[in-house]
Amino acid sequence: MAFTLAFHIILVPLGVSWSVMTLIANYRGIKHQDADAMLLAQRWSKYMAVTFAVGAVTGTVLSFEFGLLWPKFMGQWGAAFGVPFAFEGIFFFTEAVFISIYIFGWRRLKPWAHFWTGVPIAVAGIFGSISVVAANAWMNSPQGVTLDKSGKVIDVDPMGVIFNDAMPLMAAHMVVAAYLVGGFMVASVYAVGMLKGRTDHYHRMGFIIAFTVAAIATPVQMAVGDTLARWVYDNQPTKFAAIEMVPKTSDDVPEVLLGHLNSEGEVTGGIPIPGLASILSDPSDGTSTVVQGLDETPAADRPTNHEVNVTHLAWDVMVGVGTLLFLLTLWWWAAWIFRRSMPGSKWFLRAAAASGVLGVVAMEAGWTVSEVGRQPWIVYEKMKVEDAATANTGIWITFIGVVILYLGLGVTTILVMRQMSRRFRGGQSGEVDVPYGPSEPIEAGDEKVPL
Amino acid sequence: MDTTAALVLFAAITTYAIFGGADFGAGFWDLVAGGTKRGGRARNVIDHAIAPVWEANHVWLIFVWVLLWTCFPEAYASITLTLFVPLTLAALGIVLRGASFAFRKAVFRTRDRRNFGAAFAISSVLVPYCFGAVIGAIASGRVPAGGKAGAPWGSWVNPTSVLGGVLAVCVAAYLAAFFLVSDARRLSDETMVAYFRRRAIGAAAAAGLVALVGIFVLANDAKYLFDGLTSRALPLVILSAVCGLAALGLLTRRTRHGARLAAVGAVASLVAAWGVAQWDYLLPESLTVSAAAAPTGTMTAVLVATGLAAVLIVPAFVLLYVLDQKTLLPEESMPEPAHSPLEQVSHVTDEPAG
Ligand code: HDD
Ligand code: HEM
Ligand code: HEM
Numbered sequence: 001m002a003f004t005l006a007f008h009i010i011l012v013p014l015g016v017s018w019s020v021m022t023l024i025a026n027y028r029g030i031k032h033q034d035a036d037a038m039l040l041a042q043r044w045s046k047y048m049a050v051t052f053a054v055g056a057v058t059g060t061v062l063s064f065e066f067g068l069l070w071p072k073f074m075g076q077w078g079a080a081f082g083v084p085f086a087f088e089g090i091f092f093f094t095e096a097v098f099i100s101i102y103i104f105g106w107r108r109l110k111p112w113a114h115f116w117t118g119v120p121i122a123v124a125g126i127f128g129s130i131s132v133v134a135a136n137a138w139m140n141s142p143q144g145v146t147l148d149k150s151g152k153v154i155d156v157d158p159m160g161v162i163f164n165d166a167m168p169l170m171a172a173h174m175v176v177a178a179y180l181v182g183g184f185m186v187a188s189v190y191a192v193g194m195l196k197g198r199t200d201h202y203h204r205m206g207f208i209i210a211f212t213v214a215a216i217a218t219p220v221q222m223a224v225g226d227t228l229a230r231w232v233y234d235n236q237p238t239k240f241a242a243i244e245m246v247p248k249t250s251d252d253v254p255e256v257l258l259g260h261l262n263s264e265g266e267v268t269g270g271i272p273i274p275g276l277a278s279i280l281s282d283p284s285d286g287t288s289t290v291v292q293g294l295d296e297t298p299a300a301d302r303p304t305n306h307e308v309n310v311t312h313l314a315w316d317v318m319v320g321v322g323t324l325l326f327l328l329t330l331w332w333w334a335a336w337i338f339r340r341s342m343p344g345s346k347w348f349l350r351a352a353a354a355s356g357v358l359g360v361v362a363m364e365a366g367w368t369v370s371e372v373g374r375q376p377w378i379v380y381e382k383m384k385v386e387d388a389a390t391a392n393t394g395i396w397i398t399f400i401g402v403v404i405l406y407l408g409l410g411v412t413t414i415l416v417m418r419q420m421s422r423r424f425r426g427g428q429s430g431e432v433d434v435p436y437g438p439s440e441p442i443e444a445g446d447e448k449v450p451l
Numbered sequence: 452m453d454t455t456a457a458l459v460l461f462a463a464i465t466t467y468a469i470f471g472g473a474d475f476g477a478g479f480w481d482l483v484a485g486g487t488k489r490g491g492r493a494r495n496v497i498d499h500a501i502a503p504v505w506e507a508n509h510v511w512l513i514f515v516w517v518l519l520w521t522c523f524p525e526a527y528a529s530i531t532l533t534l535f536v537p538l539t540l541a542a543l544g545i546v547l548r549g550a551s552f553a554f555r556k557a558v559f560r561t562r563d564r565r566n567f568g569a570a571f572a573i574s575s576v577l578v579p580y581c582f583g584a585v586i587g588a589i590a591s592g593r594v595p596a597g598g599k600a601g602a603p604w605g606s607w608v609n610p611t612s613v614l615g616g617v618l619a620v621c622v623a624a625y626l627a628a629f630f631l632v633s634d635a636r637r638l639s640d641e642t643m644v645a646y647f648r649r650r651a652i653g654a655a656a657a658a659g660l661v662a663l664v665g666i667f668v669l670a671n672d673a674k675y676l677f678d679g680l681t682s683r684a685l686p687l688v689i690l691s692a693v694c695g696l697a698a699l700g701l702l703t704r705r706t707r708h709g710a711r712l713a714a715v716g717a718v719a720s721l722v723a724a725w726g727v728a729q730w731d732y733l734l735p736e737s738l739t740v741s742a743a744a745a746p747t748g749t750m751t752a753v754l755v756a757t758g759l760a761a762v763l764i765v766p767a768f769v770l771l772y773v774l775d776q777k778t779l780l781p782e783e784s785m786p787e788p789a790h791s792p793l794e795q796v797s798h799v800t801d802e803p804a805g
């Protein structure tokens with residue numbers, strides 16, 4: 001399950017943020033009569049359709065898996081957990097239909113009218129991700145349900161479920177992450193192209209639009225993440241102790257970079273920075289802020305040492321990579337401010353080429369923090385993982401099968417996109433058959449054309 | 452409110468049966484189109500019909516699952532717990548199908564193409580079979596309520612499930628053939644119109660035959676369903692048969708849209724007949740709609756969401772339809788620039804790979 005989600009989540013940033021980048025290019029194309037920008041928008045819209053279709057396939061599998069892997073979880077909590085998903089449905093449909101309209105509209109609508117048909121895609125993307133994250137946030141902060149004595153859900157307050165306390169910050173963090181990761185992913189492709197010598201106006205523009213989106217999102221993400229960390233400090237002290245790897249409650253807690261808990265539960269290795277964890281948890285009190293340790297929670301109700309290590313490492317990765325990406329965006333802004341053009345160095349492009357993968361790594365690490373840090377709870381303080389999982393055997397076989405299939409799917413996506421870009425570059429018309437697009441008439445004797 | 456939610460659920464199942472079914476059915480015709488040379492032309496039409504909606508129809512399936520687990524969580528838990536095997540197979544089939552359809556287009560060697568094509572086509576048959584078997588298991592009362600797992604194999608390897616599976620494959624092929632006739636006509640390929648017309652008739656005959664055999668199977672194996680079908684749901688069964696015959700009649704008379712509509716009607720009333728026959732059980736004789744229903748708050752939220760979706764999406768679909776019919780405006784929407792910088796780069800490298 002975690003694997004499928006982790007795969008699905010890679011497509012999510014593209015689904016959410018690519019539409020915005022496309023609209024920026026489209027806007028520029030109309031406003032400045034820039035034919036290259038228009039072409040960029042046209043092509044991006046078609047790649048978007050492909051990622052959306054793959055997202056739909058993986059999403060379909062997820063909707064099976066909830067039941068196949070956690071029937072008891074769904075049986076018990078479906079009535080609450082499902083509510084945000086019902087709303088998500090609206091946004092999926094909207095997104096799917098408008099992607100279609102946008103692609104159809106290229107040669108059938110006047111430019112500005114066409115531009116506006118793209119806006120709902122971007123809006124639906126944002127609300128779609130907010131809805132799903134609301135479901136996940138509800139697992140961190142399960143509100144809006146009334147239970148009877150036997151623990152059965154007898155009443156649900158949909159507003160309470162959707163707008164649970166964890167939702168606003170988690171949703172904001174996820175949406176910004178989508179723009180960050182999506183921007184870096186697209187930019188990194190163009191960075192590779194530029195390193196190969198394709199530095200014409202078209203490629204530069206593709207890079208600049210995407211990287212700017214990411215460069216705006218990154219600092220925002222740091223700020224939101226910082227606030228979110230403080231929310232966790234206040235509301236999920238055990239998870240926070242796992243994140244910061246704090247075995248015993250105290251003040252003046254050091255921030256340990258890397259390192260791990262040994263079998264005795266003591267911090268070993270790593271680089272401690274004195275007092276920093278306390279300062280970050282509540283800057284106004286400085287090093288005197290008390291951080292609750294793992295020992296305050298009974299062993300059965302807190303993550304195991306191993307899980308603490310995973311959480312802590314994932315945390316270091318998320319924040320570490322986030323910081324690196326932040327430095328990269330500083331470079332970018334500095335170049336624009338002082339030289340009025342993008343950084344020219346090859347090293348900048350190399351770093352940018354790596355940023356796409358780094359962004360994904362940070363995002364996956366963030367989910368690991370959120371999910372593993374919550375262990376052993378699946379629904380915080382209401383249900384444990386062991387009570388939720390299925391009793392079925394043979395899950396491992398399914399799991400291996402799913403991994404292989406997904407690798408296949410990943411390769412397909414990339415292959416299909418490369419194929420499209422080859423055709424685009426091969427000088428053929430911009431019209432290729434894409435999911436949700438109008439199809440071209442078959443010409444007599446036409447060999448089957450690749451997508 | 453519980454009833455409304457169940458009706459929405461059945462409506463969603465029907466929609467998936469029609470659109471998803473037609474998709475899977477197209478895969479079936481791909482499978483039986485024959486060798487690479489002989490089947491090439493039919494596969495071309497099939498490709499053309501599927502490519503624009505590639506895997507989008509599963510959105511309906513997602514909608515079914517979300518409705519089921521939100522509004523009737525106990526039913527969802529029982530179904531997935533008992534029918535673990537066919538549902539896993541279906542999920543794998545869906546991924547395999549989507550991926551290999553795209554792969555087939557992306558590779559060039561005939562042999563590769565044939566392998567991916569086969570994977571695509573076989574999973575197109577596997578998935579509807581599994582769904583049919585799942586429905587058979589539910590309808591014959593083999594899924595116990597209360598989150599207890601039923602028989603892992605017996606629940607879906609039994610006469611009613613086999614019937615359900617085979618019927619689902621037939622129905623998918625039947626629908627697809629009708630749709631493909633129209634697609635071929637749009638492509639002005641008269642040979643293919645005739646080709647798929649013959650297949651539509653064949654599939655109709657097969658579906659009819661399976662349905663007839665089904666009567667005996669159900670009488671012995673799924674008493675509750677059989678009683679429902681022969682009493683409450685009888686008008687719908689008859690309607691389905693009438694639509695089916697009408698579809699055949701219209702097909703041979705070569706009308707434009709009528710045949711397709713009638714075929715859709717036949718399938719829709721068949722699904723509806725199943726629903727009415729087992730009403731008001733979600734899992735016959737063990738879990739009723741009202742017993743499985745989620746609390747009122749949830750139901751209200753879901754129905755509001757469904758209503759909103761309808762309000763937002765119907766106009767969007769109308770817009771899409773209008774666009775589809777509209778002629779091109781090349782000069783106004785900036786066609787590709789003649790001297791695109793890309794044209795100068797002729798060697799093939801990896802540009803956007805997402
Ligand atoms: C794009 C990548 C990315 C980057 C650069 C960051 N994050 Fe993050 N983080 C995510 C992507 C992410 C995420 C994948 O989107 C998570 C998982 C769940 C969620 O809501 O967001 C997440 C979760 C998450 C959590 C756990 C929330 C929970 O368990 O409920 C905390 C405390 C932070 N983040 C804090 C930070 C801080 C302090 C950062 C920087 C200094 C930071 N994140 C950078
Ligand atoms: C709505 C969203 C999500 C839900 C409902 C959800 C649910 C769960 C549940 C119930 C568990 C505990 C079960 C287990 O340990 O196997 C879990 C664990 C986990 N999930 Fe998620 N998850 C969501 C999103 C994600 C995403 C997007 C990722 C992507 C990386 C992810 C990664 C993980 C990981 C790494 C674990 C830990 C596995 C372990 O400790 O065994 N989750 N999640
Ligand atoms: C029941 C499980 C799920 C289903 C059925 C599902 C289905 C889908 C589908 C069909 C899409 C559209 C494809 C795309 O835009 O790429 C999508 C997008 C998305 N999914 Fe999921 N997904 C599920 C779970 C999750 C989880 C666990 C997360 C993360 C926590 C998630 C986050 C998103 C986001 C943010 C989007 C982008 C919004 C959008 O593009 O509409 N989904 N999902």
